Amino acid sequence: MIGMPLISIDNACVAYGSASRPVLSDVDLQIEEGEFVCLLGQTGCGKSTLLRLVLGSEQPLRGRILVEGREHRQPDRTRGYVPQKYSLFPDRTVLENITFGGEVSEFSIFGQLMPRYYRRRRELREEALSYLRRIGLRESDAEKYPDQLSGGMQQRVAIAQALMAKPRILLMDEAFSALDPSTRKDMQQLIRKLWCETSITVLFVTHNTHEALSLGTRIVVLAKESIDQGSRVMLDVSVPQPCQDEEIPQLMLRLESVSRTRAITDEDPRTDCSSAVPELA
Amino acid sequence: MAARFHLINARPSRTTTVVLSWVLFAAGIGLYLYTAAARQRENPEDRVTPTIGQMVRGMSGAATSGAADDDAPTQPASLVQRFSTSMLWKDTIATGRRFFCSLALLFPAVLLGLHMGLFPHVGAFFLRFVLFFDKIIALSLLPILFIAFGIDELSKIMLIVIGVTPTIILDTFNLARAVPGEQVVKAFTLGASDFDVAYRVVLKQIWPRVLNSIRLNLKAVMLFLFAGEMIASTDGLAYRIALLRRHMGMDVIIPYVLWVALLLFLADLTMRAVNRKLHPWFRES
Numbered sequence: 001m002i003g004m005p006l007i008s009i010d011n012a013c014v015a016y017g018s019a020s021r022p023v024l025s026d027v028d029l030q031i032e033e034g035e036f037v038c039l040l041g042q043t044g045c046g047k048s049t050l051l052r053l054v055l056g057s058e059q060p061l062r063g064r065i066l067v068e069g070r071e072h073r074q075p076d077r078t079r080g081y082v083p084q085k086y087s088l089f090p091d092r093t094v095l096e097n098i099t100f101g102g103e104v105s106e107f108s109i110f111g112q113l114m115p116r117y118y119r120r121r122r123e124l125r126e127e128a129l130s131y132l133r134r135i136g137l138r139e140s141d142a143e144k145y146p147d148q149l150s151g152g153m154q155q156r157v158a159i160a161q162a163l164m165a166k167p168r169i170l171l172m173d174e175a176f177s178a179l180d181p182s183t184r185k186d187m188q189q190l191i192r193k194l195w196c197e198t199s200i201t202v203l204f205v206t207h208n209t210h211e212a213l214s215l216g217t218r219i220v221v222l223a224k225e226s227i228d229q230g231s232r233v234m235l236d237v238s239v240p241q242p243c244q245d246e247e248i249p250q251l252m253l254r255l256e257s258v259s260r261t262r263a264i265t266d267e268d269p270r271t272d273c274s275s276a277v278p279e280l281a
Numbered sequence: 282m283a284a285r286f287h288l289i290n291a292r293p294s295r296t297t298t299v300v301l302s303w304v305l306f307a308a309g310i311g312l313y314l315y316t317a318a319a320r321q322r323e324n325p326e327d328r329v330t331p332t333i334g335q336m337v338r339g340m341s342g343a344a345t346s347g348a349a350d351d352d353a354p355t356q357p358a359s360l361v362q363r364f365s366t367s368m369l370w371k372d373t374i375a376t377g378r379r380f381f382c383s384l385a386l387l388f389p390a391v392l393l394g395l396h397m398g399l400f401p402h403v404g405a406f407f408l409r410f411v412l413f414f415d416k417i418i419a420l421s422l423l424p425i426l427f428i429a430f431g432i433d434e435l436s437k438i439m440l441i442v443i444g445v446t447p448t449i450i451l452d453t454f455n456l457a458r459a460v461p462g463e464q465v466v467k468a469f470t471l472g473a474s475d476f477d478v479a480y481r482v483v484l485k486q487i488w489p490r491v492l493n494s495i496r497l498n499l500k501a502v503m504l505f506l507f508a509g510e511m512i513a514s515t516d517g518l519a520y521r522i523a524l525l526r527r528h529m530g531m532d533v534i535i536p537y538v539l540w541v542a543l544l545l546f547l548a549d550l551t552m553r554a555v556n557r558k559l560h561p562w563f564r565e566s
Contacts, residue, residue, distance in 0.1 A: 075469040076469060076470065079470055080470055083466075086464050087464075089485075091485050100468075100471055104468070104472050104473040104474075104477045105473075108476075109480055145562040147564070162470070167470070
C-alpha cells in the first residue's frame with residue numbers, strides 16, 4: 001500500500017433518476033493521509049454526494065472509490081462522520097453518545113448482560129470524559145441530553161463521538177453551517193486543533209470560501225460546466241501552511257471566481273454573461 | 282385605529298381554564314339529575330334513568346356480592362373478601378386478563394413494524410399486505426373468527442389483534458422510517474451492526490412514540506374486546522352490560538360504563554407517567 005493515496009476517487013459518476021442529468025461526472029481526486037481537504041462549491045453541486053461516496057452510503061454509477069486501497073460498500077469505523085444535523089442520538093446523554101461507538105463495537109445487545117461490560121463501560125466513560133474536556137465542555141454537561149445543548153455544543157459532542165471511534169478519516173458535511181459566526185469560528189479553531197493533535201485525514205464539505213481557506217491544507221472546488229452536465233473538480237489548490245494574510249485575497253478571488261462562473265452560466269443559458277465572468281487566475 | 286384583538290391569541294388564566302374544563306361535566310350531570318328526577322316523579326318504577334341513590338345501591342351490590350348465577354358465600358365475610366368474590370371484581374379481572382393478553386400481542390406487531398421500516402426486503406414483503414389488512418373492518422370478521430376459533434378466549438383476542446395490530450405495525454413502520462438517515466449512517470461509522478441500529482438506535486428512539494401510539498389505541502382495544510365479550514362470553518364487563526340490558530338494569534349499567542371509563546383513564550395516565558419517567562429526553566410534540 002506504500003505510495004497509494006488514502007482516498008482515491010477515479011472517474012466517479014453519480015446520477016439521480018435520469019442518467020442524462022448527472023450530479024457528478026468523471027470526478028478524479030486523490031487524498032493523502034493527514035491532509036485536511038475542503039470540498040468547496042455552490043449549493044447542489046454534489047459536494048455531499050461526493051462525501052457520501054467516500055462514506056460508502058452511496059455507490060457511483062461509474063468509476064471507483066478506494067479507501068485504504070479497498071472498495072467500501074458500507075459505512076464503517078474507518079470513516080468517522082459528522083453531518084450538519086441529527087448528529088447525536090437524542091435518547092442518549094452526552095457521555096452515552098460519546099461512548100456509543102466503543103459499546104456497540106465491543107458488545108452485542110446480549111453482551112451488555114456480561115459483568116465485563118460494566119467494567120469496560122467505566123473505562124469508556126473515563127476516556128469519554130477526557131474527550132469532553134478536549135472539546136471544551138464541562139463535566140457537568142456529561143449527563144445532559146442533546147436537546148439541552150446549544151447547536152455549537154452539539155457539534156462539539158458529535159466530533160468527540162466520531163473521534164472516540166478512532167477513525168483514519170473524518171468526513172464532515174457542512175458541519176458548522178447552521179452555527180452563528182462566532183460559534184462557527186470557535187468550532188473551526190477546535191477542529192483545526194484536533195486535526196493537528198491527531199493527524200487524522202479530514203474531508204470537510206463547505207460552501208463558505210472563508211471557512212475553506214481558514215481550515216484546509218488543500219481546497220477542491222466542484223462545479224458544473226453546464227446545466228446538463230455533472231459537477232467535476234474545477235480547481236484543486238494547496239493552501240500554504242501557514243497561510244499568509246496577503247495570500248488570502250488572491251486565493252479567495254481564485255476560488256470564488258471558479259464557482260461563481262459556473263453558477264451564472266447555470267442560471268439561464270440565454271444570459272450573456274461574458275462581462276460578468278471574471279478572468280480565471 | 283385600535284388593533285383588533287384576535288381570540289386565537291387569548292391566554293386564559295389557570296382558574297378560567299379549570300372552570301371551563303368542568304362546565305360540560307357539570308352541565309351533563311345537572312341535566313341527567315333533572316331528567317332522572319322528572320321521570321321518577323312521573324313513574325317511581327322508571328328504570329331508564331335511575332337516580333344517584335339507585336345507582337349507588339346497584340353498584341355497591343355489584344361490588345360486594347356475586348352475580349345471580351354465582352355461588353353465594355355461605356358465611357358472612359369481610360368487605361375485602363366480599364369485594365374479591367363480587368361480580369364487579371370478577372368481571373374486571375376477566376376483561377383485564379383479555380386486555381393485557383391483547384396488549385402483549387401488540388409487541389410482535391411493534392417489532393414487525395420496526396423491521397419493515399428498516400429492512401427494505403421485509404418492508405417489501407409485508408407492507409402491501411398490512412395496508413390491505415388495515416382496510417378490513419375487523420368487526421365484519423367476527424362471524425368468521427367465531428367459526429374458525431370457536432367462542433372461547435382465542436376468538437376475542439384474535440379480534441383485538443386483527444383490529445389493532447395493523448395500525449400499530451403501520452405506526453411503528455412510519456416512526457422507524459422517520460428516524461433521520463444521518464443517524465443510521467453515523468451508527469454504522471461507529472461500528473454498529475444492522476441489529477444494533479435496529480434495537481439500540483432506532484427502537485430506543487421511537488419507543489416512547491410507540492408507547493404513545495399504543496396508549497392512543499387503548500380505546501380501540503377495548504372497543505373490540507367489548508364487541509367480542511358482548512356477543513360470546515360468560516364473564517367480563519361487556520358481558521355483564523349486555524346481560525343487564527335485557528333486564529333494563531340501568532342502575533348497574535351506567536356505573537359499569539363509568540367504571541370502564543375510569544379504568545381506561547387510569548391506564549392512560551399510568552402509561553403517560555411511565556413514558557415520562559422512562560424517557561426524560563422525550564418531548565411530546
